[in-house]
Amino acid sequence: xxxxxxxxxxxxxxxxxxxxxxxxxxxxxxxxxxxxxxxxxxxxxxxxxxxxxxxxxxxxxxxxxxxxxxxxxxxxxxxxxxxxxxxxxxxxxxxxxxxxxxxxxxxxxxxxxxxxxxxxxxxxxxxxxxxxxxxxxxxxxxxxxxxxxxxxxxxxxxxxxxxxxxxxxxxxxxxxxxxxxxxxxxxxxxxxxx
Numbered sequence: 001x002x003x004x005x006x007x008x009x010x011x012x013x014x015x016x017x018x019x020x021x022x023x024x025x026x027x028x029x030x031x032x033x034x035x036x037x038x039x040x041x042x043x044x045x046x047x048x049x050x051x052x053x054x055x056x057x058x059x060x061x062x063x064x065x066x067x068x069x070x071x072x073x074x075x076x077x078x079x080x081x082x083x084x085x086x087x088x089x090x091x092x093x094x095x096x097x098x099x100x101x102x103x104x105x106x107x108x109x110x111x112x113x114x115x116x117x118x119x120x121x122x123x124x125x126x127x128x129x130x131x132x133x134x135x136x137x138x139x140x141x142x143x144x145x146x147x148x149x150x151x152x153x154x155x156x157x158x159x160x161x162x163x164x165x166x167x168x169x170x171x172x173x174x175x176x177x178x179x180x181x182x183x184x185x186x187x188x189x190x191x192x193x194x
Contacts, residue, residue, distance in 0.1 A: 023115035
């Protein structure tokens with residue numbers, strides 16, 4: 001019964017994530033920008049991050065401020081959620097942001113994220129020690145469904161399905177504590193998605 005409930009919750013989270021597939025969550029934009037100006041502001045931001053996209057590729061279906069969580073400080077701006085018409089444009093923008101070495105000064109402090117369900121976000125949060133170690137070792141990673149980390153190591157795929165398993169794998173691979181150098185990791189590790 002418990003396993004059935006878990007599968008049902010995973011499927012519901014997946015459905016919600018699918019409905020957010022084209023969304024980008026934008027964090028750090030000052031709330032001095034009024035709702036009417038959000039689309040044009042976001043288009044300028046996305047063009048600055050991924051200049052190779054044509055204006056026709058950057059069609060926004062909607063953009064709005066989200067309600068502020070109760071535990072967020074008053075001086076911290078609310079997030080913006082926007083939906084791009086084209087999934088490929090959304091992916092190009094998020095990929096460019098991850099690879100960007102610098103961002104124009106106008107947009108410093110702004111971060112972009114995929115918009116995922118609270119259930120998925122909470123589940124990914126359980127892996128924070130594993131993902132922090134991967135980032136500290138300059139290793140990119142991808143998420144799979146249901147929530148798991150997908151890592152290619154020395155030519156074979158390793159699926160990390162729970163945080164404890166992840167910490168054990170990191171120790172086995174000599175990454176936790178962070179014992180390998182970034183150069184040797186880059187030569188022997190590859191991370192991919194489903």
